[in-house]
Amino acid sequence: MVDDAVQRFCQQDLQLREALGTVIFGQPEAIDAATCALLAGGHLLLVGVPGTGKTRLAESVADSTGLTRGRIQFTPDLLPADILGGETLLPGSSGDRIEFRPGPVFTQLLIADEINRGTPRTQSALLEAMQEYSVTISTNRHRLDPLFSVIATRNPIELEGTYPLPEAQRDRFLLEVPLHSPAPDVLTKIAAATTIESQLTATKVLDPKQIETMRQTVLRVIAADSVIERAARWIAATRPEDPSAPELIRRGVRLGAGARALQALVLTGKVEALRCGRTHLADEDWRRWRHEVIRHRLVYSLEGELDGLGPQEIVSAVDRAVAHQG
């Protein structure tokens, strides 16, 4: 039974990635990360310059999984109520009544396009939804769909009219996946596939029920305490105040990764374990997406900013420090 579940997971996951691969060219890592975040039940932040396929990837995920989608184009004048919804007064024959009109957040897959164009106030409207899977309007708490996920996109270059995401908001994203500019051969493919009459759309290979089953399968992967402990030590080493932190972290990082980062490591690791056909978590699994897990969670110090520290240097330093500890 267990083997069947694992096999089924692997098969469906492969189908999903292949389906996305037919519409997203030259971004296999981003596809793997996006599906990993989706199956782990987390939110995904896609970062890239315009034209790298961020929004298309988010749309394609919704297309291929059959999840109900809601889309918000973040603009500076967007208000929290535009995302969450609100209570409106409805006139009726028996008298006026107040009714809650849900916003686009009440969906299974929310695409938050160019999230950094929204004001921090608006961005913060998603905090509760992303963490608690619920929205509180006035005194009423409204539950979101259990499959609720956010795929947000962000342009890292454009600064005018953008607002950096608050740390709390960033921490709620399971992974931040960079999308790189495509190579010339990929560009050729993109041009050839998108400049014809027929629209390029991802095939629906899964349904929401299957997504739910796959998420449950992920949660059943067994993780030994010792393996989680090693992941926790790795996360702790990203904090400058931690004794195990290397010198680079102490000098260049102001705020390290937290508990959500560890959860992200374990959850994405479980997905990777299943992808490898295993029912238990291994070190290689949680290490697979560690760059994407800490990329958006670290706050660099001024010295770190000046030195141009990035996730690559941080991960290398932490790896060395943790390996040295044994």
Added chain:
Amino acid sequence: MPANDHQSTPRRQRFSPPGIIDPRLRAGRRRILRHCSLRGVAAGIAIGLPLAALIWLTDDDPWRAGFTSIGVGLLLSCGFAIQQRRRAVPLWPRIWDRTIRSQALIETIIDRQHRPAGDPWLDALRARSGHIPLPDPVSLLRQLPFPDPRPCLILTATAILIGGLLGPTDPTIGGAVEPNSATPPVAQTSSEAVSADQVRARQQRARGREDAALALAGRKALEPLARQIRGLARAAAAPDSLLPRDLQAVQAALQRLSAADPMIPQVELWNEPADLNRQSRVVEGDSLAGNGEALPLAAEPGTGAVTRTPDLADGGSDRPTDPSSTVLNSQQSPPSIGSIRIEGSPTDGPSDLLLDTRAVTPLGEESTASWDRVRDDPRLAPRWTRVIDLYQQWIRGKERPGGG
């Protein structure tokens, strides 16, 4: 905890890890820990071998050197084995995983073995433990190789080289002698730093001993002393008497020993009794001690022999012999003759026979044999043969109690 084989005896239960239920996992654990212990032993040997070689080559006492070397080796091996085993105790599941190239499988099984049954995922994981291959020695060796022997061998060779240069030339010297003579106490030696001066003094002493032993070579009576000097035998008692040549050899040996050698007093013991004998044997004057008269010797054996006092001829009579009148006591020492005047014969005039008193040996077999050897020498002139006969006759006369 379910019953299992490690609970069969209290002793085994005590040494079995309490957390591991599956016998296969226990077997694998034992194998890994044993390998780690052996690895520690190898590391201990790798470090201890050069040390042991250095100790062996720089210590005078071979027994102590051997004991210390083996002790150091054993201590290091045991220490490293325990250390490696201790380090492996929390890591053995990961070692096993590496060995069989599984990703944290053993680690997870061990982690979840005490969880209650019922979860199909957990049960499936546990069921796999029965099919896990045990870590084989080759894989263990690949994952946890023993220390490279080359540095150890290089260090050992270096230690041998250094020890050969700095250490005593003969490690057995002083090893078998009495503890209060040549060899300092163990604590003293062990506390001594191997400074250059000490090493040099030790080398000089050893060289002096070897030279002294060479000076005694070929002399049968001095063989015990030579062996003692070489440290091959314990201190031997000096004999009552020595031949003059032996005495010369002893004195030569004494001169060759280094000044501060603790062996000198023992060699002196061989010199002192010999000196006494020599004083009693060596003829001081030209004639016998007594009344000052020269002892006339007849040309014919037996005819000219006289006794110094008539009393000496009365041996065996009822009248007691006055011992005061007897100058030489044959029981104590033989008569010493420096020269014997031989009355002239018709052919050749009177002449003096000068006896080499150094060749005079104490009474006994050796003495008689020596004189016989000289007498039977074909190169000896007949008259000297007669002289020897006279002398021997005279000696025999003296040997008889109270008689001449």
